[in-house]
Amino acid sequence: MKQQITLLLLVFTTISFAQIKGTVKDKDGNPLPFVNIYIENTYIGTTSNELGKYELSTTEKSNVPLIFQYLGYKTQKQILNISQFPYQFDVVLIEEDFQLKEVVVVNNENPANEIIRNSIKEKKKNAAKTDKFEADFYSRGVFKAKDIPKKFMGVEIGDLEGNLDSTRSGIIYQSETVSKIKFQKPDNLKEEIIASKIAGDDNGFSYNTALNTNYDFYENYVDFGINMISPIADNAFNYYKYKLESTFYDDKNQLINKIQVITKRDKEPVFEGYIYIVEDSWAIYGIDLDIKGYRMQQPILETMKLTQNFSYNSENKIWAKNIQTLDFQAGIFGMKFTGKFTHVFTNYNFKDAFEKKTFGKEIVTFAENANKKEATFWNEFRPVPLTEEESTNYLKKDSIQTIRKSQVYLDSIDAKGNKFNFLKIITGYNYKNTHKKWNFNYQGLTDISSLSFNTVQGYNLDSGFSFRKWNDETGKYTSISTTFNYGFSEDRLRVSGRYIHQFNNINNAYINISGGSAISQFNPNEPISPMLNTIATLFFKNNFMKLYNKEFAEINYGREVVNGIYASGKLLYENRRALFNTTDYTFIKNDDLYFSNDPLQPDNYTSVPFENHHIMKASLGTRIRFGQKYISRPNGKLNIQNDDYPVLSFYYEKAFGASNSNYHYDLISGTVDYNKTIGNKGDFGLRFKAGKFFNAENISFVDYKHFNGNQTHVNLMNNSLNSFNLLPYYSHSTNDAYLETHIEHNFKGFIMNKIPLLNKLQWNLIGGFHQLNIPNMKPYQEFTVGFDNIGFGKFRFLRVDYVRSYQNGYQGDGVMFGLKF
Template structure:
């Protein structure tokens, strides 16, 4: 509580929300009286300032005194106006003059002789110095975002749509508004922590979102800049250490502003479709640093998603004589979807920089964002006091209307009516998505699995029912528990298999939970998974491919999980089961495919064994098994919100140590083995401009294997059939589900690289398809099956993917062909 009070006081001081302060306000215009939108306005020799709104209007909260107010915007001459604040509010309208950059050349560009190239060589030579000007800082960041609909198809603009979106008769209006205020703390090279003090948004989801300070950390001195959500690959900074490989530079003019000589440098990408920016840099002569930047990406040249153009404008200010940091940054974008045209912007204002801040030991503990519990409930008066950018009249009306609508939608009568509507049963929705009923007052929910997952077919049980329901109860302190009873029955095998899964999450911030499972079930012999009941039903009935092999188990287990420290997760469980071999009892199929026949339920039976085979795989037995694992996520990062904690991808590989023990002669247990494995994996590793890579390496061994049965072997995530699931890096394309299962030492390795369009982007007729190129390899070696390998190439667009690959056993070709993924697992 004490820390939040200090943050609140810090906010009040930063924005001058006190009774002794007064408002300096006005309008910034150009030579012809036009508004100069988003002009940076700040106090000279300080890090306190603001930005004008779209209409050029600004305001600053100031104490009585004398100030030099700086007005800056790209393309206009910087203006400094002395102001005296007495005991009242002051109005100051400012007219900016267009910046006139004198030229020395004739207008004909010569890349060898142009001074722009020499200037940028100086900038790159001083790049490391500018990156190391500070070790740490803290500041306050205010971010505002607005998205507008500017044109809509008349055929779709009915009165109901116009009313719902609050549009005018021409189909124009504000779709989305957001504001946030954060304290941002950074320590080089890569540690940061953001505390969101206040947050507000209205409207639907925008085209893309930058409503956190960490989202707007554009450092031009870094080599590659990634625009999250708009492109899966990065763009080369015009100040990167290898920038001359991608850019040519042209000096288009020079000016003198407040005793500084500023050079305007035009960016000329060497290739039209290279991952580069267009626009201009403004460079301080002698100091050779970035003064401001005006950059642009386009859908045509840069193949960005969701929007057509993105303009990035950044203003740097001197925090100290030798330290310059962003004073403001702005993203402007335009786009269209199905005839709907929209525009929007995000603007960030940085205030109260504290350079080389000393942070307490352990302050950067992996928590990269903490949202205060009251951040989303600040009243309008709070925002009126701290908001540095004035609202336009349209934005004020939009807030007023949507705040009133929000209050209505969150009233008890309205919420109750919505709950009744959502809890109504819809047969079509139940068939595809299932049925869920919630009680918002008691925080209880009841979910029934969809019909298509309830009815199944396999050759062991015939047509069957797998009916699942789930009851969940949540508490105000984020604790929760759930109970999932399942009724499983096969009409041909006549096996009744009721079972229950229950879980209690007692410490969600530390992933602390207890879980238990008990009952009877028909289980897959491969415990890492093969095909779901749904996919096995389709492959069996349509193609007579009964890939999945089953056994019977009566079981009970109890487990525990919790983080021992940030990034160290421990899981342990103890289970007992009575296991029995099963055989095929049903041979139904839809089509008469004489070329195919069902196979035995014994996965190790030789090829050609009839489907009604009853060969021996394992005897009926009991097993008491202890499992434990330690997962190490180095430098684990996470976001803490009032509703829980979200874990972010780590910059380093994840390590998982597994141990499994078959305990003999306890409760009649017949098993006796010890198994250890080690996993090292990393998903989505950026590789410069060439996309990203993923890998997983697993090694393991049974150092005691006196007594174990087929389901105790180490199994692998193989694949049979045309469809596959590429969402997990540890899977194979062609490996049979059971034949390679091991009771000995093994090593498996997987590597995949997604070029993210880096190759196809160079081919004109392929660019518009926005396909991503994929290459990969999988490898497995174990005692009975040494040196199995797969090589594949693929293309991907959104959730659709097609791969072609070939596999080898030793030096002999094994299987080759296409594999398809279309979003359903």
């Protein structure tokens, strides 16, 4: 046994030091970052870091053919005979002797256009060569911040867990992963993360995976949150102009064409920069493209640069992507951010086919103890050496973590924040025990954020207590809270309490128990917010919110049953009482009267919409996401919806045990949601909602199906597929059958970007249709056209729609204003 251990240690020691190390510079001594370095005709490779340093692991010593490839520089082939490891080998790369040989111009045809046409023609064949493979994958992400203020909008920012130095700058996120991947186009992935490392979190697991790194320019679109047009897309000539800037020969005497990619219209989702195409095979040799933030409709992002380097294997005739880097710059409110993501693909094994069931719903897993790898492992398997700044950051963050996770430090910080004085009786108080992971909160007597106004309560505000205990590793948490709501005009205090427990982050099982006294809108979806109702009421005398009182007890339970299927159940008791207006206070002094609190008879101030009663309800619901995939993390499950399929929801509710048996009923309902990005032509969305009541002829108006209308011309909820724009809140409420249809298409600039002058606005054209069908009434319809992404510079949160409504003819029109974040 001891001999076996000794042998293993000897092998490990030999392997761990089997490295070629060095620095890559240009002839002036400047380091060259992200040089593609690999052993010829293999997929064993690495890249240099920002300082030009590289490390390559190999056990070969004799006649090792090492290739150094860098866009804009001559490719070098060096034959190494290694005496011992580690082996130091520095190299100087010479700028490419670009030439543009004389070409024959036919009919004034741009020579670059013919190269691009050939690349488009051959892209399916070239893409098919790498459509199925296994590989080793390495990812590193570094995110930096600069000029971060000490306070933002009055809120203390601090040093971001020790990430900011005295200049308010520093690395705020740094992580690495090493994984084994299997991939099959277009999007089948199986990844096992072998090692994961986050600076300052020795128990954390990086979110860097191969999942969102497949920027494939052989496809028509490259997904960056919005579909960007590939320079060799089928319709690329509609968006780009090309210039053959130069040509050169690589180490295998293959002619490489360096083509400048020029945008035709600045505001389109397009790239600019260079694409390198191999003559004859028309494969991609390299990518060096820039992306402007406004072209991605991400105004906070200023620029992003994507580079890809491909290496050629003369044995299988395949150009394969080895290195991919993504650099970005962003900023807002004077704060600046930069980031770099480095992806290295090595040890390719291209497949003709995978075995059945290779790919399933689980796409990413973590090996046991993936976050516990020692420095020796990373020194061996990290293909890109750390820069001095990155190495220092790991040491600094690990030291800070040791201090800041200690009980002494946590208790000292808590003690500072837990100080109590008598003023906190009014303003609120929070007591926290970070080490034991619990906190207690008291909202105070003047919680201005809860202050609102309605004609039933007048001014009202909340206070209350809450307790929360959590476990970051398991996702388990418990929350206990109570809310005190007082209405000044009504002179009534309502008290309610809630208990919530989440069992884990795997199936997100939870139980929610609540009860007490509360005031509620007739529509439980609360289509008008307290803030919006306050403004409409006090400034315009439009008291749209209709309320009733309830004493209630409720219990909910829900969880994911199997992947993609979520189920929940609820049992509810309510004792309901109608309410009346108690105030006519307003900021606007005129002779207009407020409407009554009766949604059925708004001009009758003595009527009630229902008789006082109690009732019980039981309900079951399910949501089905077809084709849902997921990432299995040690501390949770991350679901990834498949946009190829709709999401279905079904709901059954039974009312029983009421003080009047006429209030008993059954309700069956369902929802279909479908959202799809259609190439570069925008985002399409639809929602169908349908339901049917049974034995519900005389039920309480509270239990009717109420629809999300709007009479304020303002939509702050960004729920255009779940609401109407001009429909009165309770005009179409029903106790029978109903069908809602909501359809919308956001062109994401597809039309506006092509209109001169208007394209400078960077607005998105949106069209929509909404319809409501209920028995004994003509369908209610709305047609909308509008714009979003309205604003200036980096602030584009406004949406404006023009709406026309019809029901048995034209009903009216209006303009809707909304905010989108």
